[in-house]
Amino acid sequence: MKTIETDILKVLISEEELHARVLEIGARIAADYEDKDPLFVGVLRGSFIFFADLMRCCPIRSGLDFLAASSYHQGTSSSGVVKIDYDIKTDVAGRHIILVEDILDSGNTLYNLTGHLRDRGAESVKLCVLLDKPSRREKPIQPDYVGFEVPDEFVVGYGLDYADRYRNLPYVGVLKPEVHEK
Ligand code: IMP
Ligand code: MG
Numbered sequence: 001m002k003t004i005e006t007d008i009l010k011v012l013i014s015e016e017e018l019h020a021r022v023l024e025i026g027a028r029i030a031a032d033y034e035d036k037d038p039l040f041v042g043v044l045r046g047s048f049i050f051f052a053d054l055m056r057c058c059p060i061r062s063g064l065d066f067l068a069a070s071s072y073h074q075g076t077s078s079s080g081v082v083k084i085d086y087d088i089k090t091d092v093a094g095r096h097i098i099l100v101e102d103i104l105d106s107g108n109t110l111y112n113l114t115g116h117l118r119d120r121g122a123e124s125v126k127l128c129v130l131l132d133k134p135s136r137r138e139k140p141i142q143p144d145y146v147g148f149e150v151p152d153e154f155v156v157g158y159g160l161d162y163a164d165r166y167r168n169l170p171y172v173g174v175l176k177p178e179v180h181e182k
Pocket of ligand 2: 044045102
């Protein structure tokens with residue numbers, strides 16, 4: 001059987017490492033937000049697996065919602081303009097938001113989404129990202145909770161995609177170069 005694993009060059013973060021780290025982050029958020037009834041907001045689609053695992057490791061009173069965003073690209077560089085394709089349905093006025101994303105790269109997406117949620121009256125907005133690529137940052141933005149710092153390599157799996165594929169890999173890995181050169 002041909003599986004998606006054949007396209008993977010190397011495993012960067014194993015299932016065990018992911019699970020252990022998600023447990024730690026969930027416990028920290030639980031301690032920080034114990035009495036705050038936070039709203040977890042997942043950024044679709046990349047965060048969906050991390051989001052589901054994180055929620056199950058954070059046993060406090062909380063709500064959840066999702067949004068989807070896309071960034072416009074001009075030529076090879078990100079324009080920094082982010083469009084909200086699907087917005088949350090929950091009223092965020094006065095709520096403490098934990099924005100959950102797969103990866104913080106240039107920072108354009110989360111910078112814009114944070115502003116959007118603040119404009120709508122959120123009491124606080126904190127960022128929880130599975131992966132951080134600080135070397136690529138274009139916006140002044142830092143994650144509040146981060147799973148792993150990664151080098152400037154294109155990674156897939158555990159929700160992260162290449163052309164909407166490989167999200168279902170249970171670990172985070174690097175694609176073989178011939179796969180994205182195709
Ligand atoms: P930013 O707005 O540049 O921070 O980019 C955020 C989005 O780019 C993420 O939500 C991902 O969808 C995508 N992205 C950035 N780097 C990677 C990667 O290495 N693998 C998969 N997706 C990535
Ligand atoms: Mg994404």
